[in-house]
Amino acid sequence: MDWDKLRIFHAVADAGSLTHAGEVLHLSQSAVSRQMRALEEALNTTLFHRHARGLILTEQGELLFDATTAIKRRLDTAVARIRDSEEEVFGDLRVTTTTAFGSLWLAPRLPKLYARYPDLKIDLMLEERVLDLPMREADVAIRMKEPSQADLIRRRLMSVRMRLYATPDYIAQSGAPETLQDLSRHRLICQNPNTIQVFAGARLVQELLATGIPSLLTVNNYFGVLQTVLANLGIGVLPDYVTEMSDNLVRILPDVESNEVPVFLAYPEELRHSKRIAAFRDFVMEEIAEHRKNQRKHGLA
Numbered sequence: 001m002d003w004d005k006l007r008i009f010h011a012v013a014d015a016g017s018l019t020h021a022g023e024v025l026h027l028s029q030s031a032v033s034r035q036m037r038a039l040e041e042a043l044n045t046t047l048f049h050r051h052a053r054g055l056i057l058t059e060q061g062e063l064l065f066d067a068t069t070a071i072k073r074r075l076d077t078a079v080a081r082i083r084d085s086e087e088e089v090f091g092d093l094r095v096t097t098t099t100a101f102g103s104l105w106l107a108p109r110l111p112k113l114y115a116r117y118p119d120l121k122i123d124l125m126l127e128e129r130v131l132d133l134p135m136r137e138a139d140v141a142i143r144m145k146e147p148s149q150a151d152l153i154r155r156r157l158m159s160v161r162m163r164l165y166a167t168p169d170y171i172a173q174s175g176a177p178e179t180l181q182d183l184s185r186h187r188l189i190c191q192n193p194n195t196i197q198v199f200a201g202a203r204l205v206q207e208l209l210a211t212g213i214p215s216l217l218t219v220n221n222y223f224g225v226l227q228t229v230l231a232n233l234g235i236g237v238l239p240d241y242v243t244e245m246s247d248n249l250v251r252i253l254p255d256v257e258s259n260e261v262p263v264f265l266a267y268p269e270e271l272r273h274s275k276r277i278a279a280f281r282d283f284v285m286e287e288i289a290e291h292r293k294n295q296r297k298h299g300l301a
Helices: 003-015 018-025 029-043 059-083 099-116 168-174 180-185 199-209 222-230 240-244 275-297
Strands: 048-051 054-057 091-097 120-126 140-143 152-160 162-166 187-191 215-219 235-239 250-257 261-268
Touching (some): 003 054, 003 059, 054 059, 091 099, 091 275, 099 275, 140 275, 199 235, 199 250, 222 235, 261 275
Parallel strands (some): 091 120, 187 215
Antiparallel strands (some): 048 054, 140 261
16 A cells, blocks of 8 residues: 555545645645545545535545544654654644633743743644543643543642632622622623533532522633623633633632532653653643642632
8 A cells, every 4th residue: 555645645534625635745736636546546446525615535435534543643653752762852742621721721821831842832722522642632631530541641730619700890880799699680601501511610500590690691611701701791600720810800709619620631651751741741730839829829729
């Protein structure tokens, strides 16, 4: 089998377009098209259904794409191990975490990491779906629960609680509730309890809604909740680490909070000797220590 044709096939299947695959591979569309025709002829099958809006894999194409995906993951692992045999920290690092934690806590700290290791190439993947680390969908994850897979190295980083916050301007305009029943005179901003999120956060929202709050705004991630709270739209349910991101938040009803949510860093055992992973892990641990120090300083711990 011609490995070069398989490499081009994988790029086409991944992009769903000859043109986009050509841009990734630095080849012309006609060159990519010729390679795909040659591969289909060699296999005596059709790999793509061709439509005006792009290419769709046939059943035979899906089988081949599964195989090339597995090959690519193995090659990525081999390349990572080879590169990590060097003394310097460089290369690609795919980090996955939730939208809120990644955008509100991790992203603002990344300039420090890049200043220390300018040759790193970080791919920050923010989504609520848990990516499969052993299958190399990502290199390292920061998750809001302990990973269940046995072939992962994991380390507990910190704990998070969901609490109620509003801005001083909102409080000056609408007043601050003193009891849970007082929330009925305010708009609650939160994640929809049916969306993917930590159980503790969803449970707190359900308990608050049970008090009969008439006005509600739901957003599918905490980053959006924070922005609407800062726009003075109401009282928001937010993770406690956001107080470090904004001085313009006041905690509402200090006795109301979710159960503790553990935060774990995890990566595959096969990457235990990766210098990129070690550099990222140590950096996050340092930032966690600084985060705790700031919380104690402001009486938030």
